Amino acid sequence: MDDRDNIIRALQEQVRILTARVAELERRLNLDSSNSSKPPSSDGLAKKPSEERTRSLREKGRRNSGGQKGHPGKTLEMSTTPDLIVIQPVNSCSSCGCDLTDVDPCRQERRQVFDIPKPTLEVTEYRSEQKRCSCGEYTTAPFPENVSGPVQYGPRVRAMSVYFNHQQLIPEDRVSEIFNDIFGVSIAAATIASYGSAASNMLKPWLQRLYQWLAVHALKHLDETGFRIGGKTQWLHVMSNAFATFYRIAAKRGEMFQGLSGIIVHDHFRSYYKLSDVLHALCNSHHLRELKALIEIEKESWSARMSRLLRYANKHRDKAEVVRLLYDRIVADGLAFHESQPPLDSVNKRGKKKRRIGHNLLLRLRDHRDEVLRFLDSADFPFTNNCGEQDLRMMKLRMKISGCFRSFTGAEVFANIRSFTSTCRKQGVNVFGALEELFQGKLPAMPV
Numbered sequence: 033m034d035d036r037d038n039i040i041r042a043l044q045e046q047v048r049i050l051t052a053r054v055a056e057l058e059r060r061l062n063l064d065s066s067n068s069s070k071p072p073s074s075d076g077l078a079k080k081p082s083e084e085r086t087r088s089l090r091e092k093g094r095r096n097s098g099g100q101k102g103h104p105g106k107t108l109e110m111s112t113t114p115d116l117i118v119i120q121p122v123n124s125c126s127s128c129g130c131d132l133t134d135v136d137p138c139r140q141e142r143r144q145v146f147d148i149p150k151p152t153l154e155v156t157e158y159r160s161e162q163k164r165c166s167c168g169e170y171t172t173a174p175f176p177e178n179v180s181g182p183v184q185y186g187p188r189v190r191a192m193s194v195y196f197n198h199q200q201l202i203p204e205d206r207v208s209e210i211f212n213d214i215f216g217v218s219i220a221a222a223t224i225a226s227y228g229s230a231a232s233n234m235l236k237p238w239l240q241r242l243y244q245w246l247a248v249h250a251l252k253h254l255d256e257t258g259f260r261i262g263g264k265t266q267w268l269h270v271m272s273n274a275f276a277t278f279y280r281i282a283a284k285r286g287e288m289f290q291g292l293s294g295i296i297v298h299d300h301f302r303s304y305y306k307l308s309d310v311l312h313a314l315c316n317s318h319h320l321r322e323l324k325a326l327i328e329i330e331k332e333s334w335s336a337r338m339s340r341l342l343r344y345a346n347k348h349r350d351k352a353e354v355v356r357l358l359y360d361r362i363v364a365d366g367l368a369f370h371e372s373q374p375p376l377d378s379v380n381k382r383g384k385k386k387r388r389i390g391h392n393l394l395l396r397l398r399d400h401r402d403e404v405l406r407f408l409d410s411a412d413f414p415f416t417n418n419c420g421e422q423d424l425r426m427m428k429l430r431m432k433i434s435g436c437f438r439s440f441t442g443a444e445v446f447a448n449i450r451s452f453t454s455t456c457r458k459q460g461v462n463v464f465g466a467l468e469e470l471f472q473g474k475l476p477a478m479p480v
Contacts, residue, residue, distance in 0.1 A: 052376070110144050151214050156186070178473060185219070187471035190227045195464050197224055198449040201430050225442075231470060232445040235452050238475050239278070242455065243289075245478055246271050246278050250294045251412070253420030254304060256285055257428060260436035261443045268447065272423045277454035279427070279447035281440065295406070297417045300396065313406035315417035316342055322393055332390045334366035338397070345408060346415045352408040359397075359405065366394045423454060452476075 122132050158179055162172045178187065189211075196207045204221035211219045246252055252273045259268040259281065267285045271278045271292075280289070286303040297313045298304045304312065320342060326335035341362060345355040370391040387395075397404055407413045427450065437443040456466045456476070466476055 108146060110142065111146075114144060153189075153215055153217055178471070187468050189219075190230070190471045191464060191467035193219065193224045193227050194231050194449060194467055197228055198446060199453045199463055201426070201433050203434055228445050228449060229441075231452075231467065232448040234470055234473075234475070235448050238478075239448055239451060241478055242276060242451065243271075243278050244291075246273070246276055247289065247291045248293050249273060249275075251297070251414075252292070252294065253297045253414075253417050253423075254289070255298065255417060255420035255424055256301070257424050258285075259427075259443060260431065261440055262438060263436070266440070266443065268424065268427055268443075270420055270423045270427075272420055272454075274419065275455075275458055277423050277451055277458065279423075279451045279454075281443050281447055295413065297414055297420065299417055300400070311406070312400075312403040313413060314400060314403045315421075316346070316404065316407070317416040317418065317421075319393075319397070319404065322389075326390045326393070330388070330390055332366070332369070334362055334369060334394075335390065338362050338366070345405070349408055349411060352405075355408060356401075356405060359401065363394055363398050363401075366390065367398070370394065426450075 122135075122137070124131055124133075158175055160173045160175055162170055164170050193207055193211070196202045196210060197204060202210070204224045207224050208219050208221050211217050252271050254269070254271055256267050256269045259266045261281070267282045267287070269280045269282055269287070269289065271280075271289055285301075286306075288303055288307055292307055293309045295311045295313055296304065296307065297315065299315045299318050320339055323335045323339040323342075326332045327339065338359075341355065341358055345351070345359075348355075370388060373388070376386045376388060407415045427447075430446065437446070452466070452470075453463045456463045461476070469476070
């Protein structure tokens with residue numbers, strides 16, 4: 033009988049472990065990019081029905097899509113100085129057939145076609161004079177500083193190759209095809225890669241000043257994502273705001289930026305709390321996604337109240353005191369609910385007692401209340417970390433196109449150039465023009 037009791041107890045324990053594991057796996061199966069931090073690409077091909085798939089965190093606006101009333105709009109307008117005028121003559125009457133060749137037109141109707149001139153390479157030859165003085169000495173005129181070889185490509189070709197490769201994320205081989213198809217010139221992929229390395233080296237002094245400028249700026253967004261380099265996972269860190277972007281490659285996720293001050297916006301990654309001399313602001317998009325999962329999967333009533341409150345607070349920041357009171361009440365109600373629940377069956381009975389997902393979120397919302405509601409302190413403080421996440425999005429697209437980087441140096445070149453081009457975009461500077469000036473030896477001004 034003792035053996036049977038032991039077998040029964042062992043089977044009951046096995047059932048308990050498997051039941052807890054199945055419950056956790058079912059919860060994970062119901063998570064996707066709309067109710068967790070999983071990227072949209074992880075949703076796969078098994079899409080939800082359209083009415084569920086389009087139910088995003090963004091609330092429906094009151095206005096119709098498209099341009100709004102009073103928006104100036106942009107359209108193609110006629111030029112007052114066309115480069116070429118082609119006359120369409122009237123040679124005969126369309127009614128009687130009379131010859132009108134020598135008759136002056138009474139009026140003209142205009143139509144214009146905007147097109148690109150046929151691309152071609154322009155070859156500039158520099159000839160350095162040599163002259164002999166009466167003293168017998170020969171003097172040779174120096175070539176321009178950027179003309180270093182007998183034959184070379186100019187700054188516009190170099191800028192265009194870097195623009196295609198690093199800004200538009202076109203691989204080197206295909207950039208070579210573009211030059212061959214459009215300009216009829218063959219540029220090796222290795223040459224295109226060397227132009228990227230040259231641009232990265234020229235940008236290093238500017239990037240150092242950019243980092244120092246961002247580090248002491250009053251507000252910046254921090255985020256990170258995995259980067260495959262040489263078959264290993266490395267990390268791409270971003271520090272950015274509405275005016276500038278700085279990327280950095282690191283071997284570990286927890287290698288933080290140093291020398292920061294002001295307010296940093298992030299997604300509650302623990303390593304950010306190791307930074308001193310900063311105030312923290314947490315991304316509420318992450319909170320809303322977690323709350324959505326609790327609403328849809330766990331059916332916890334407090335989560336719907338908190339989700340509505342955060343949305344309301346973002347729209348009515350003048351109600352800060354009321355929001356804080358309601359926030360504390362919802363957190364207290366949620367904690368009371370979880371403390372009244374029976375303990376979870378844990379697969380491993382040793383170690384720290386396991387808590388429910390919602391309970392963990394409530395403790396975070398309670399312990400980091402001021403950081404969650406930091407956006408209420410000023411209209412300039414963001415509700416989310418969207419700036420940092422958006423700055424990483426195109427970097428991840430580069431990984432999807434090319435798979436990975438072969439070397440740390442190649443990844444660093446890409447990060448340096450994207451820091452420059454992203455900052456140019458935010459400053460309203462033409463990216464191609466800025467790259468051309470860079471290859472002419474002109475470093476851009478710092479953000480303002």
